[in-house]
Amino acid sequence: MNVIALLIYFILAYATYYRSQKYGANPYLWIVIGILLPYLGYMIAFLHFRKKEITNPKPSMLPLGFRSKKPWKIIIASLLYGLFIITICAVAFTNTGDITNQKPSVVSSIENDASAADDIIIDKSQDNPQDEEFTEPTKPTEPTRPANTKILDEVEKEIIPLPQSEQPKGELKVHFIDVGQADCILIQAPNKTMLIDAGNNADSNLILSYLKNLKINKIDVLVGTHPHEDHIGSLDSVIDSFDIGAVYMPKISTNTKTFEDVLLSIQKKGLKVTTAKAGVVLDLGEGVKAEMFAPNSDKYEEINEYSAVIKLTYGETSFLFTGDAETISEKEMTAKKYNLKADVLKVGHHGSTSSTSPVFLKAVSPKYAVISVGKDNQYGHPDSIIINRLNTFGVQIYRTDESGTIIVTTDGKNIAFDKKASPIKQQAPPAEPEKQTANEQTKEQKEEQKKEVTVYITKTGTKYHSAGCQHLSKSCNPISLSDAKASGYTPCSKCNPPR
Amino acid sequence: MKVVIDRFEGKYAVVELPDRTMVNMPKVLVPDAREGDIILISIDASETSKRKENIKKLVDEVWEN
Numbered sequence: 001m002n003v004i005a006l007l008i009y010f011i012l013a014y015a016t017y018y019r020s021q022k023y024g025a026n027p028y029l030w031i032v033i034g035i036l037l038p039y040l041g042y043m044i045a046f047l048h049f050r051k052k053e054i055t056n057p058k059p060s061m062l063p064l065g066f067r068s069k070k071p072w073k074i075i076i077a078s079l080l081y082g083l084f085i086i087t088i089c090a091v092a093f094t095n096t097g098d099i100t101n102q103k104p105s106v107v108s109s110i111e112n113d114a115s116a117a118d119d120i121i122i123d124k125s126q127d128n129p130q131d132e133e134f135t136e137p138t139k140p141t142e143p144t145r146p147a148n149t150k151i152l153d154e155v156e157k158e159i160i161p162l163p164q165s166e167q168p169k170g171e172l173k174v175h176f177i178d179v180g181q182a183d184c185i186l187i188q189a190p191n192k193t194m195l196i197d198a199g200n201n202a203d204s205n206l207i208l209s210y211l212k213n214l215k216i217n218k219i220d221v222l223v224g225t226h227p228h229e230d231h232i233g234s235l236d237s238v239i240d241s242f243d244i245g246a247v248y249m250p251k252i253s254t255n256t257k258t259f260e261d262v263l264l265s266i267q268k269k270g271l272k273v274t275t276a277k278a279g280v281v282l283d284l285g286e287g288v289k290a291e292m293f294a295p296n297s298d299k300y301e302e303i304n305e306y307s308a309v310i311k312l313t314y315g316e317t318s319f320l321f322t323g324d325a326e327t328i329s330e331k332e333m334t335a336k337k338y339n340l341k342a343d344v345l346k347v348g349h350h351g352s353t354s355s356t357s358p359v360f361l362k363a364v365s366p367k368y369a370v371i372s373v374g375k376d377n378q379y380g381h382p383d384s385i386i387i388n389r390l391n392t393f394g395v396q397i398y399r400t401d402e403s404g405t406i407i408v409t410t411d412g413k414n415i416a417f418d419k420k421a422s423p424i425k426q427q428a429p430p431a432e433p434e435k436q437t438a439n440e441q442t443k444e445q446k447e448e449q450k451k452e453v454t455v456y457i458t459k460t461g462t463k464y465h466s467a468g469c470q471h472l473s474k475s476c477n478p479i480s481l482s483d484a485k486a487s488g489y490t491p492c493s494k495c496n497p498p499r
Numbered sequence: 500m501k502v503v504i505d506r507f508e509g510k511y512a513v514v515e516l517p518d519r520t521m522v523n524m525p526k527v528l529v530p531d532a533r534e535g536d537i538i539l540i541s542i543d544a545s546e547t548s549k550r551k552e553n554i555k556k557l558v559d560e561v562w563e564n
Contacts, residue, residue, distance in 0.1 A: 200521065201521060202520075202521075229515060254505070254534065254535045255503050255536075255537060256503045256505050256515045256535075257503070257519050258505070258515060261519075302534070303506065378508075378510075378511065379508040379510075379511065380509050
């Protein structure tokens with residue numbers, strides 16, 4: 001009996017902690033609900049029954065303080081009880097933001113919400129704000145792509161016409177280029193190219209050779225999410241070396257030579273910068289929708305908060321690139337009810353705790369997360385809290401410090417990850433310029449890509465499978481063949497995957 | 500030397516040297532600084548010689564020969 005009581009005690013505490021992680025409630029709530037409340041309940045029950053046995057054969061069922069008829073005692077008692085309840089509520093909801101209102105319904109659908117959460121991730125055609133998912137889990141879903149366009153029209157104040165979303169033709173590739181402790185993301189749409197950020201100062205050779213290697217001559221859309229050196233470091237070299245269509249940056253300046261050089265390069269080329277802010281639509285050609293969800297304000301304390309946040313939609317697949325946007329910007333985005341839902345999330349600020357708040361992560365509900373981070377960096381990125389949070393949400397994590405450059409390919413329906421597309425770059429900010437020559441890099445990349453064969457594993461199984469195997473119906477995680485072998489997986493006997 | 504604070508990461512201020520090299524500087528060295536601030540790093544010659552003299556005096560007092 002005692003053992004069961006103890007078990008319940010621990011499970012309650014853990015469950016509360018888990019739920020607070022998932023829904024953005026204050027994590028210390030588990031102390032209150034998991035430990036204080038049961039303890040209090042036990043004390044009250046103990047006192048109550050003891051009284052019953054020893055003194056009073058017919059105990060009053062009223063709580064302490066209300067048994068007396070004196071009004072002042074009753075008033076004091078109600079004040080104290082009120083204070084107690086308010087304290088618990090305050091602790092519970094300090095960090096919840098928008099979710100506060102939804103909390104009761106979330107609790108009421110405890111049995112359903114595990115599957116409801118899955119629905120959010122899987123159902124790409126569902127464009128309602130995700131919170132409704134919880135209030136009405138059984139709400140019928142219908143393809144709402146036109147409706148989505150309508151919502152955006154209302155949100156956007158820019159007069160740029162939306163590119164018409166048609167059936168996607170061809171592939172769209174997103175390269176999370178491994179530039180160590182920095183960001184550099186290349187998007188190759190069927191007809192246009194976009195570069196979001198350009199790594200550190202020391203990465204210019206690496207980035208230029210990577211782009212030239214892909215036979216890129218023109219960058220149609222160039223975005224500097226915010227003027228920190230780990231995002232705009234090599235932007236000047238990129239501007240100097242390629243044809244540039246349009247340049248987008250938030251209107252905030254800083255005093256570094258890095259930033260000055262970027263501005264000088266822009267000026268030298270006769271380009272003008274368009275302010276990056278929420279509502280701006282980027283032209284990436286037919287079938288590709290790219291719009292900015294942040295920054296939503298003109299003034300922030302931190303430069304990171306000015307980060308341009310871009311959502312890219314191609315067919316049924318979507319990506320969210322968050323720069324280094326932190327909690328304040330994340331709150332603004334969720335408050336504005338943008339459709340943040342995306343399949344792939346570029347985790348904000350290299351996985352620092354300053355970003356990826358639970359409320360925001362829930363709004364995005366990604367299937368995959370990519371963290372652009374330097375191996376053995378000195379800043380503690382990514383933070384284990386963020387890794388745990390992503391795991392709690394069931395998000396599959398890819399990291400450039402573990403995989404090198406990560407290439408994601410989508411045909412508008414399916415998303416395929418090709419990790420290990422490059423050797424892994426060490427921690428930054430490195431003082432040394434890139435020593436690897438362009439040729440060496442190219443060769444290595446090609447060889448690596450040739451070697452990579454993707455197979456699929458399930459969550460629990462010990463075998464690896466080729467795509468489409470019947471064993472993959474429940475879970476299907478892509479993994480490279482070499483990784484699968486190294487992790488002790490053996491080939492499936494039914495589907496005969498590559499060996 | 501004048502260095503510019505580019506950003507703060509964890510315990511460090513990441514500063515830009517005049518040649519655009521980036522260096523981590525412990526935050527404790529620049530307690531009230533903000534992003535974009537320019538930090539002057541220079542040798543204080545008079546303070547150096549004053550201190551040198553003081554320490555020398557102490558050494559002479561403490562040593563027996």
